[in-house]
Amino acid sequence: MLACFSHPTVAAAIVSALGETPRRALPLDHLGALALHHLILAGTGLVLVAITGIGLGILATRPGAASVRGGIDTLAAAAQAVPPVVVVALALPVLGFGGPPTLLALVLYGIMPTLRGTVGALEAVPAETREAAKALGLTARQTLTRIELPLAAPAIVETLRTALVLAVA
Structure with a gap:
């Protein structure tokens, strides 16, 4: 219609x-x-959001990073709270017109959903699975790459879909 x-x-x-x-x-x-x-622009924004959001989500779920998790959440929430139009307007004097300020707004607006989705997906991996990986002798990195990320992948992909919808909109 x-x-x-x-x-x-x-x-x-x-x-x-x-x-x-x-x-x-x-x-x-x-x-x-x-x-x-x-x-x-939307695709580039999604790639940057995926790298940043998933990276911060992994960092936030590591045992040694418990002290910075609140700060990561606060920064992501602050980035989400500022409307993209305001980000573009504030970035214009520094980045000029066109793609760069728009890309900045897309990245800032997409980090929080990606971060929270990644954290939720990784925390949903059963503790028994992690313990079994540890019992098999896998290192923390191996447990992350071979066990946690593959099990969390469907939820992370769903989170990226949401970020793509935000970027296109």
Whole structure:
């Protein structure tokens, strides 16, 4: 239905009926270039969010990092609390117009869901599984890469899906 209303002929008729002068529609090649630019920004933002959010989530769940977990959560919540438009506006004097401030806003806005999803997924791995890995002689790194991350992967991927929806929106 939205696509029908967006067709240039229908949209021009609607705008005319509302008493406005119809404007020229964007050429399809220009619209395609804008859509591609949007997808590249969203994809790049997702990659940066995945690296940062999953990395911080892993760090926050390690036994030695219990003292910094509150700080990590606080920073992620603060980044989420600032609307992306405000981030872009504040970043303009430093980063200029275009992609860089938008990318910064995407990353800041996507870190908290990714961080919290990663923490939740890793904490959902049963303690017995970790103990079994330790009993088999696996190191902490091996337990993380061979046991915890594979078991947590479905929930982490779901978290990244959420981050992608936020980035595209």
